[in-house]
Amino acid sequence: MRLRLHSRVTHMHRVYQNPRSLFQMKNLLFKAGLSGLAIAISFCSCAPATDYKKTLNDPLLFCKTVKKLNNVVLENNFPPMIATRNYTYATIAAYEVIAAGDPQHYQSLAGQVKALKPLPVPADTSKINFPLAAMLAFTKVGNAVTFPEGSLMGYYESLVNMADSLGMPEDILTGTKAFSDTIVSSIMAWAKGDNYAQTRSASRYTVTNDPGRWIPTPPMYAQAVEPHWMEIRTMVLDSASQFRPAPPPPFTPKDTNSTFYKALKEVEIIGNSLTDEQKHIADFWDDNPFKLNVSGHVMFATKKFSPAGHWMNIVGIAAKTSGADFNTTVTGYAKTAIALYDAFISCWEGKYVYNFVRPETVINANLDADWRPYIQTPPFPSSASGHATVSAAAAETMTSIFGDNLKFTDTSLLEFGIANRQIASFRMAAAEAAMSRLYGGIHYRFDNDLGAASGKKTGELVVSKLKMKK
Template sequence: TRDVKVFSVDSLTSYEQSVYANFKDKLDETTYSRSIAFGDSVAKVILQRAGKDGYFASRGKAKYLGSNTPGKWKPTPPDYLDGVEWCWNTMKPMVMDSSSLFKPSPPPPYSLDTKSIFYKSLTEVYNINKSLTNEQKEIARYWDDNPFVIEHSGHMMFGNKKITPAGHWMGICAIASKLSGADEVKTAKAYAYTALALYEGFISCWDEKYRSSYIRPVTAVNELFDPAWLPWLQTPPFPEYTSGHSVISASSAIVLSSLFGENFAFQDTSDLKYIGMQRHFNSFNEAAAEVSVSRVYGGIHYRFTADTSAAQGKKLGSYIIAKLGN
């Protein structure tokens, strides 16, 4: 039996009321009332901006089905879903001047030349996945963070829910805040900076994903080497380059390092309740680096994608700190 977590409106309302009650017991009525009123005024401004951030305009767009052009992305197995959120680069950034501010160099040209970067990188992914060590499998599974892995059993199909990449890093932010003994102000700042690193990171990454619309390893392996091959991890339904998880992990690691230190060691238990796993890291950057290589172990990204994505995320994280301060 799986322990499924469902957050209903009632449960959120109950949690909100419990938080209010906790503060009300510690504050006089005037301070409490002013605080609630101020919070409501801030919320209204946030909701006004959210109404104009491009999200609603991006709904109802035509499906992105890729292309049969060699080297370009097309829907991937097992369910060949259309490309997810192909208009995400139209979202209004909060810190960046534009979604293309950290536009990376184009990916290597698609080539069947055995000496080309593409062919060598594809061969590397294929060979690694044929002989994964237990440690490599564990790393790939730990950072999978695919919120909707589609499972098949006979005629039955269901979505296996897990933590998201963004949720994982917000969990790490919470761990760091608690472990460091951060007060309410620093904790709020850590959450805000991490959220910005995630939000801007996905916009920056998705801007490139659907510009280059690059072929995924599973498609290339199926077409060139083995039509039945599947990677260790299920390939998410969007183009290859760059890697969302690598970008947002690198950007989050930069902002968290600026707040808690470059060598902040922690035990990551963010995924413990979901997949029963935890890992120790000597720094946020060490964790982010493991995220990048996990995508290669998982067979869902080429190494050049992982490396370029990490660099993209680091630039973004440094930009956020330079613009907002630490």
């Protein structure tokens, strides 16, 4: 055992000296950290053989596993709604494992979310370590729904090696992997029916000059993102239009007494007089997975977590802050991912019904040709705000799991050089995320209000319909 582990570490040291990419380096460092833990434990002759149970039942290890997928999503520029699909299937796989392992307290989502049929139930639970099986299922499903192919399999092997190094008996490790694979197969077969593949070849958005209709915005002038996302199968919503946001006000950019003009002018005025606190809020909740920076003839991209990735990080922070156990942590991730998933489908349905123009376009055409928003306008229609919608939905599910007034420090953006924020509750975080879009200059206030109202309904429906913990 010691010789094999030493060989792995030596190989990793050689790769670290000549990394092919930043992604490879991050992947390597994470695996090295897990291997180091395994080595330390294997060298301790006094450690009892059952230590693997305590180590693998650590909710923070599951949080690190989710973060691993989050990093892959970040590196590969997944749009926010596709990222949410990745998180949802992976977290449901993990949840189904813990539900099978503790049927007295947890109920399968089969028959509760659309088209999910009963999953395999182990005949003999004595040969399965359910926390490890949950992490392995999460990792394999996450690997299957992301790209490049195999991105997470190195981490999968590091989990298996860690369990082996911690003293897990071979028959239990074999049984754990086998049961995990049955869940993975069932979840992936279910995922194939969600219409995602069909939308990859759907028609593109048609840009027109109709007044009030969305057109591409600088600096990328990119095509509209995922105009067919409303065709994806929902999880809990009856249909994509069930909680369609109310329509934006009539487009009247010349009528200074109109609701629209006043909202437009508010975006311009706030954008021209931002305080440091407002800038911090805008930066903190920007969550742009691919920002194009242009300086003269030089163009380069910077990446941050998408809104879904940010909320997945918050689930981990909440689990740690509240002292949640392993199964509660998995449940929190799965329930929140489902709410984010349906909220994105609902929001995108409304966006491409209304096709409403962004503030930047109207301000440039009617008020100030040189005006630019504080953060970059994303490439899809304005109303309603996606961040306001999905944040409100996530806040409801997280409140149902972790409580109404859990105060925490959101450290999600520290790795991107953006200072932490102190959060008083999940609902207050959602409200701040919504306002950030007005401060950022990319949404009207009514976009935020309409999105938040719709997202709250989606989150409440997920909470009321899904019976997860008995």
